[in-house]
Amino acid sequence: MKTPPNSNPVVVVTGGARGIGLEICNTFLKRGYRVAALDIERETLAKTEAHFNTPDFLAIHCDVSKPVQVSRSVTRIERKFGRIDSLVNNAGVAIFKPILEVTWQDWRYVMDTNLDGAFWCTQACAKVMLKNGGGSVVNIASISGLRASTLRVAYGTSKAAIIHLTKQQAAELGDAGIRVNCVAPGPVATEMAKLVHSKAIIKDYHDTIPMNRYGSTEEIANAVAFLCSREASYINGQTIAVDGGFDASGVGLPTLRKSRQSTSPRKINKI
Template sequence: MTVPIESSPVAVITGGARGIGLAIGQWFLAHGHRVALIDIDADTLAKTDAALNDPQHVLAVHCDVSNPQQVQAAVDQIAATFGRIDALVNNAGVAVFKPIAETSFEEWRHVLGTNLDGAFLCTQACAPVMIKSGGGSIVNIASISGLRASTLRVAYGTSKAALIHLTKQQAVELGNVGIRVNAIAPGPVETEMAKLVHSVAIRSDYYDAIPLNRYGTTDEIASVVGFLCSPAASYVNGQFLAVDGGFDSAGVGLPTLRSRAA
């Protein structure tokens, strides 16, 4: 039985114009959802919208998630267009890679404004719409940098650690009105951004610390998000899941172990 378009569920993905966010959007489209892609990069968003070429199922919304007025306007547009919101993925994120002493307060606020404030604002705006259609699911995209401290990530790592705790706060309150909230903490993922900022030395460091000895793919991240938003995860609330090839579990010694095995 085919579900009418106006009755199909709606997923909202922030940072949805490229990389992990786009892969998540494509997962939802492949599983019968209409999708709203929110992004601050208007040019890339327009290109993505044109490439998807599916105005019945895709709405591209230009928005800075750190701006309360823009967030509310974006959610109002989504609700007016699609009539409901069933899933929200807070994926929008930025990073500044500098030593603590060289990170300015403006850079600190920029990172926390997008990564933490953005998830707070988008959840606050989307939740009332979700409640009207019976609840739903929210997934916050954190990071392994929120679980384990890394060099040059004072703002990024702190924002992602805070996002994991925000997830628990949201889950406790919103669970009472039928909205489940969970987080995933991706390890390094093969994206265009990673190719730009991860040097050969950094990639080698990651391989030395990840038992699966590779980066993840955007599709692997998207499938976990999809699971958490699906009925299969209907009793999962307030949790975080590291999708990191075992990085969070690993201590020292992997290179030595591999050399012995070889």
């Protein structure tokens, strides 16, 4: 008796070997998806593949800034799983320098991966999605794409461009059955963040974020999974900041919070 083909949905996750990408892969596997992870870090990717150790997980070494590599990777995914239902454009790099010290090489390195990579991967995966009636794309931006900060001119600009790319893709692919949305994480407690965020920086973030903490990789992954689910079937072209209220808060919030905690409610006379 011939075994029927596996009809479980397939998600492609770029930058899936560690951090947020790894948690996204884990979340989708738990939800019954078959997962293809693309990553440029070959050794880390091999460890991730060994960690999951399941035929439902496909690890592919790929530089998403190279269209030929992306095309070959998507062809391999289609041959392996037969379909693509969702794409998560998570791969990203960052260079933190003063604005006047950023080189052409710095700028291109960030834009090639963060912006161009998302474009090439969506273009390639969307063609496969359309063979099965459509799908969902989630681009991972950043709170740095919504509000400016120091030392992040290339990174922040690339993420702001991702937010507009999301709208453009949603407008053009929506009527073909492919929804495109964006998640903009705030500070997240990843291994990389632990290495580059000093105690002073962490305190600064805590003082500014209304929820007074970093987010977790699980919280980002859950937002991504929701946007790829049927429950989000009428959400298209949107950017959700998963940031504990960081983008919503304004200047002076820490001081106002302390004031609120140390004083009783006061009556304000209307003018």
